[in-house]
Amino acid sequence: NAGVTQTPKFRILKIGQSMTLQCAQDMNHNYMYWYRQDPGMGLKLIYYSVGAGITDKGEVPNGYNVSRSTTEDFPLRLELAAPSQTSVYFCASTWGGSSWNTIYFGEGSWLTVV
Amino acid sequence: KNEVEQSPQNLTAQEGEFITINCSYSVGISALHWLQQHPGGGIVSLFMLSSGKKKHGRLIATINIQEKHSSLHITASHPRDSAVYICAVLSGGGADGLTFGKGTHLIIQP
Numbered sequence: 494n495a496g497v498t499q500t501p502k503f504r505i506l507k508i509g510q511s512m513t514l515q516c517a518q519d520m521n522h523n524y525m526y527w528y529r530q531d532p533g534m535g536l537k538l539i540y541y542s543v544g545a546g547i548t549d550k551g552e553v554p555n556g557y558n559v560s561r562s563t564t565e566d567f568p569l570r571l572e573l574a575a576p577s578q579t580s581v582y583f584c585a586s587t588w589g590g591s592s593w594n595t596i597y598f599g600e601g602s603w604l605t606v607v
Numbered sequence: 608k609n610e611v612e613q614s615p616q617n618l619t620a621q622e623g624e625f626i627t628i629n630c631s632y633s634v635g636i637s638a639l640h641w642l643q644q645h646p647g648g649g650i651v652s653l654f655m656l657s658s659g660k661k662k663h664g665r666l667i668a669t670i671n672i673q674e675k676h677s678s679l680h681i682t683a684s685h686p687r688d689s690a691v692y693i694c695a696v697l698s699g700g701g702a703d704g705l706t707f708g709k710g711t712h713l714i715i716q717p
Binding site: 524533534535536538541551581583589594595597598600601603 | 611648704705706708
């Protein structure tokens, strides 16, 4: 199993550009998450999904969008990039619900907006 | 919203020392996770626990639900244990995921 695969690992964007961070998991997990990690801060939830076709906002959703058309894939779209979106992004997945289980993270995507 | 506090924020110790990292939270939880993040960023789940104690190799995690407190212990610490250790809690059904502490940056010197 590959686990959670995130791409790209590094990206530099100019202000106003858009991009999509890709996330795929091969564990048939129903719950998927996007977090951002800023220096000295805990991970913050951007968006989450409890299954294909279902997404919801987390704590810091502004400037982002997501879709979940399949169980495996959960891409994060950044529209009109701003310097405040410079961060490290992590995708994660788990089998959630009544039997919440180990959470698996992608390797992270380092994004710089200049 | 649950508040998760970790202490210490930074810890430097000598190889072989017994290490303790603490985590406290403000609201009742379904489960607590300890995670490890190495330089280069990858995050790995070490433990998930909702009561008592778990052990894996040189790592031991304990939780006291009544006191809303958990500890992560490392016995016979080694330089390869150097990493950021993150406490995260799950509240309710957990659809909206975990609430994370800021992490404890551990350095083990040879």
